[in-house]
Amino acid sequence: MNKDYYKTLGVDKSATPDEIKTAFRKLAHEHHPDKGGNEAKFKEANEAYQVLGNAEKRRQYDQFGSSFQNGQAGGGAGQWQNFSGSDFDFGDLGDIFGGMGDIFGFGGGRGRSQQRTRGRDLEMLVTLDFMEAVFGIEKAIHFHRSATCSHCQGNGAEPGSKVETCPTCKGQGKIAQIQRTILGSMRVESVCPSCHGEGQKYSEKCHVCSGNGVKQAETELKVKIPAGINTGESIRLSGQGDAGAKGSELGDLFLRIKVIPSKKFVRSGYDIHTKETIGVKQAILGDKIEVETVEGKLTLKIPEGTQSGTVFRLKDKGIPILNSRSRGDHLVEVTVKIPKGLSKKEQKIMEEINI
Template structure:
């Protein structure tokens, strides 16, 4: 063989495709006419490119390894550049220019509108049972004057005289392949292929105008803080009358003075006097559903929880409700007058709880010994 393509690229005969490509790109950058304008290098550059074309193609490389040069006379090669030889035209052009070849055509001037995110603050009862809310927000709506066309009444869009309706303009640049044509969006029509000689006076040719609107939205029962609700097709109108975007409602639940929400259950704490906890009592309690009568059983201890089933938040899927859990906190009086102290001492005496805690023996006595025994059992 008159030519050794491996030697031309400076790679081993068992070189991988990546090694061949790296070797070619290194040499191509050194020999490219835009970098090295010396005419003597052009033949060398073509030789390097032809070697890459053969060795990067699996079939041609196999033919060459078997002793047949695809580009020798009668070798079956297509010859030259840009022919049907498997020459990686796009790969090489992108390597040097980082762009595209071939047209893309006019851009669609009608585009989808932007989505809008709106914070909606709700009370606990509104999130529990659902609510209809009026929300006011700025948005883009269809221009009624031009109905989204962007043209003044009685006029219409015309074909761009710079790109002749193609939406792009072409530029010829010199490269190692000869003349290469690249395309870019038309600067006069922004790639749309048409222009507005007389824009609409209300929307300035955009096909939409901005204003504040008020919408009534339905919030389902069971939403929680941070949940987002998507209202498809309720957002801004797109440029040139394009389809609307969406509205995204972000739920913010205001703190409640009594209840703490944990999932779909409601929790609260009610403080009751020591005497009410000991003797039992009844009191009225305001829930989300109205007033409930709550009974405190005699001997109720601090920390006891009273559960009211199905008095919590509605499940978001509509399958029932959570519970209301009331924790009882027994208040011990901190200051006693003489009469109150005397009564308590009398009660302690009647219950056998008036002895000095240190005089109780394990298993005997009253409250203090029981406390001491309980702590001792935990050691």
């Protein structure tokens, strides 16, 4: 269910920010629920505008769309960069809708006491092999989250049921009670128990989610793990957490990364360290040896007169640096192995050359 926000707003992928704004305003007026419009369509347009109306979110949405062509569940953005989640332009909506805020949870309005709360953030541990972390990988992850009920689009009402003003609170979403205390009478307001602060009731609850607007769903997501990631780092997938009550903003999903250490390579930042042992003759006369790197086997030239403990640097043969084109280096520490138990003949030669 990868949503095509451009289609929703009826604009081209190349539309300018002004064109997107104009398209959204037109749709918003057309589907304005207070004017008898279609609330679901209005919400859809609003959702699309929240993304496309924001340069950064739009860029990520565009990237996401092209890198996950198969349209994975949830349709969210499997991106490394964060959506800030809080930069939605309320002011822009305000001038269009005036008192609409309360219906869509933007605050204000007729004093509803229940604010729609954002869905919970979720956290998951993702374990990667050493090489997966070095070069990045696309991983399918499975998890449970509460998702917006597709039957009722999250509003909790059986499609086709009638909307009525809540008789208990008369649409206020809260009820006032007078409590007598030792200090005198106090007026106490509480959320209407009948409509849970919505101020309205549906003649029939959605039979799939029992009117909650959300239900537990198993989710599979394909996530691009960027090259160079390391243990302790995490990836935030905006809007892939729990759905909030009645269609409010989704929480985020955080993937905590754990990388299994390699038996061959020691990682230090973006550099890789390995050790090689060479013989006395190789150290004295020089040689070429084979070194295993993350790129495979490479030839390292040992110059003549190499001392034990010398570190050779294979430039840019280390780990790709996150979100950049540079790489760390591969460092090879060479140890010269001094032979023991020489034969008489070898001892004699050593005496002769006297080194």
